[in-house]
Amino acid sequence: MEEELPLFYGEGGKPVQATLSSLKMLDVGKWPIFSLCSEEELQLIRQACVFGSAGNEALYTTVNDEIFVLGTNCSGCLGLGDVQSTIEPRRLDSLSGKKIACLSYGSGPHVVLATTDGEVFTWGHNAYSQLGNGTTNHGLVPCHISTNLSNKQVIEVACGSYHSLVLTSDGEVFAWGYNNSGQVGSGSTANQPIPRRVTGCLQNKMVVNIACGQMCSMAVVDTGEVYVWGYSGNGQLGLGSSGNQPTPCRVAALQGIRVQRVACGYAHTLVLTEEGQVYAWGANSYGQLGTGNKSNQSYPTPVTVEKDRIIEIAACHSAHTSAAKTQGGHVYMWGQCRSQSVILPHLTHFSCTDDVFACFATPAVTWRLLSVEPDDHLTVAESLKREFDNPDTADLKFLVDGKYIYAHKVLLKIRCEHFRSSLEDNEDDIVEMSEFSYPVYRAFLEYLYTDNISLPPEEAVGLLDLATFYRENRLKKLCQQTIKQGICEENAIALLSAAVKYDAQDLEEFCFRFCINHLTVVTQTSGFAEMDHDLLKNFISKASRVGAFKN
Structure with a gap:
């Protein structure tokens, strides 16, 4: 007892x-x-x-x-x-x-x-x-x-x-x-x-x-x-x-x-x-x-x-x-x-x-x-995140739209196949970049340090382009998630066009469904009026097949 x-x-x-x-x-x-x-x-x-x-x-x-x-x-x-x-x-x-x-x-x-x-x-x-x-x-x-x-x-x-x-x-x-x-x-x-x-x-x-x-x-x-x-x-x-x-x-x-x-x-x-x-x-x-x-x-x-x-x-x-x-x-x-x-x-x-x-x-x-006791120790991930765009420790800088982004060659080689080859014999400490905008390229480099992206949906379309160009499949998926979260009637056609352009099939299907579910409003936007002819033709054909135009 x-x-x-x-x-x-x-x-x-x-x-x-x-x-x-x-x-x-x-x-x-x-x-x-x-x-x-x-x-x-x-x-x-x-x-x-x-x-x-x-x-x-x-x-x-x-x-x-x-x-x-x-x-x-x-x-x-x-x-x-x-x-x-x-x-x-x-x-x-x-x-x-x-x-x-x-x-x-x-x-x-x-x-x-x-x-x-x-x-x-x-x-x-x-x-x-x-x-x-x-x-x-x-x-x-x-x-x-x-x-x-x-x-x-x-x-x-x-x-x-x-x-x-x-x-x-x-x-x-x-x-x-x-x-x-x-x-x-x-x-x-x-x-x-x-x-x-x-x-x-x-x-x-x-x-x-x-x-x-x-x-x-x-x-x-x-x-x-x-x-x-x-x-x-x-x-x-x-x-x-x-x-x-x-x-x-x-x-x-x-x-x-x-x-x-x-x-x-x-x-x-x-x-x-x-x-x-x-x-x-x-x-x-x-x-x-x-x-x-x-x-x-x-x-x-x-x-x-x-x-x-x-x-x-x-x-x-x-x-x-x-x-x-x-x-x-x-x-x-x-x-x-x-x-x-x-x-x-x-x-x-x-x-x-x-x-x-x-x-x-x-x-x-x-x-x-x-x-929880105070602890100043930083993990490896936290340390790398802190060093992004840090001019005091960087050995490489990108010039984009007249502004510098500071980076570290060894980390870029480790994290990205593109840089592994492009920086191999490159002893320059400045790389000029004109193919992408400053916000997009900065977000890309930051992603290599943090595994995350911080861009509004409309900018993420440009990053999706970059991810496709550099064959960064995980980044491509993150961009698609960001774009999905920011879709609305006004930008739906533009995002659908981007998805088709960059062969983002999951995003394309998502944007298409969104357009069908909001068809009346979407067809009245300027984006729909300015839609590429071939894309419009395909959109109407696909919409018809799913019964979008039935009374």
């Missing part, structure tokens, strides 16, 4: 440093609550967290370091000073100027946030003093928690269902909140209203990582040992029994194994070793231990994922779901998958563990603070 505590969902997984796979792109669109935001708003997001009983609350930061919240606002967990729900993102002005280092939340929900300066702020549900401000009043606005933490820099936070942990830069753990099973680690079962340092076996230890299950707590120390305390009704402490533990106790079964990180689900625990091995223990009613069955385990049990080493584990106390990522970039999941049970690690098509919780977990919440 899993613990009798009602299943108030809320993410409580530890925050971790963003991995390389999540640096360049933060895709929050997989979480339903963000479908309420506009595309412009989503583009500005740099950190995000989804929480609540149904994934119906969210907090995010923007490129301007502003913090916004939206959702149902249960227990004032949005920190806005009221309990009104909002589908429009509202700025959290009380934290203006603060930068978020890490964030976690409990089932109430309550929120615990640490800034890059090491300060701690809490708000939301507080019936069990889980906000650490000495009261049991719900916190409608963020409260700075300084008691016993005033001279400390907090670097990591974790929340259980109704208790909170923080880790300081000097390796100390402080806890507060609900303590019915000893999850605060004080040695008693009395609730803890303010931060209190967790001592006992941790007194002289340097803690490097913390995590919380619903009603238990975990800490990894710098020697690779794991210490646990709190509720163990499902064996989630890994001590071989189901008895609660009111003070930290070392997981002896991991003797000789150096653990790097720990992650907690609702009632199960995962650890990742230095060698890239995963061990699991605790509740297993959905196969969340990945052992191939649904039997609970009170001792650490190895999880076989694949031969590649594991570099990341993921779980959060709102769910019975587990995930892991390998060094080769493969992401596996097991446990509760919506209404299904997955009892062995299953290879997904995802590239990050976050997507497992967005798409498979119940509720769809984030297991950590999603983050």
Whole structure:
């Protein structure tokens, strides 16, 4: 049996440093609550967290370091000073100027946030003093928690269902909140209203990582040992029994194994070793231990994922779901998958563990603070795009309509068969071009740097001519797409003529159908009146065959 505590969902997984796979792109669109935001708003997001009983609350930061919240606002967990729900993102002005280092939340929900300066702020549900401000009043606005933490820099936070942990830069753990099973680690079962340092076996230890299950707590120390305390009704402490533990106790079964990180689900625990091995223990009613069955385990049990080493584990106390990522970039999941049970690690098509919780977990919440870190590194494609028409690095310039376009010989040879031969023995650094207009030729050269074209439809006809001349078939297709998007009654005949001239059969058919569908207006345009005789003859013949002139 899993613990009798009602299943108030809320993410409580530890925050971790963003991995390389999540640096360049933060895709929050997989979480339903963000479908309420506009595309412009989503583009500005740099950190995000989804929480609540149904994934119906969210907090995010923007490129301007502003913090916004939206959702149902249960227990004032949005920190806005009221309990009104909002589908429009509202700025959290009380934290203006603060930068978020890490964030976690409990089932109430309550929120615990640490800034890059090491300060701690809490708000939301507080019936069990889980906000650490000495009261049991719900916190409608963020409260700075300084008691016993005033001279400390907090670097990591974790929340259980109704208790909170923080880790300081000097390796100390402080806890507060609900303590019915000893999850605060004080040695008693009395609730803890303010931060209190967790001592006992941790007194002289340097803690490097913390995590919380619903009603238990975990800490990894710098020697690779794991210490646990709190509720163990499902064996989630890994001590071989189901008895609660009111003070930290070392997981002896991991003797000789150096653990790097720990992650907690609702009632199960995962650890990742230095060698890239995963061990699991605790509740297993959905196969969340990945052992191939649904039997609970009170001792650490190895999880076989694949031969590649594991570099990341993921779980959060709102769910019975587990995930892991390998060094080769493969992401596996097991446990509760919506209404299904997955009892062995299953290879997904995802590239990050976050997507497992967005798409498979119940509720769809984030297991950590999603983050995009500033990254000035440019990909090869981005670097080439930046160098187009750059006189500082170019070794070739085209003179078109009296204006220069700057390029690089080696890139043109690589990207275009025409230039490979025409520039082979050409030592000139200026090439005059009179066959095509400046906008058309510039668009062609830019395409060689970017794989895209940026021209209005009427100019794209000229580029279609160039693409035909240079036998650039992909460019020819792009031109046809651009022309299709810009067709109208006034230019339909001109575009049809161009399609015939440049043997663009797909475009010709498209333009013809457009003319037939708008025949009355098209036949009244100047383009139709000035139509080439042979083209007009063919057009009328083809139109007749499709019944365009029938009453």
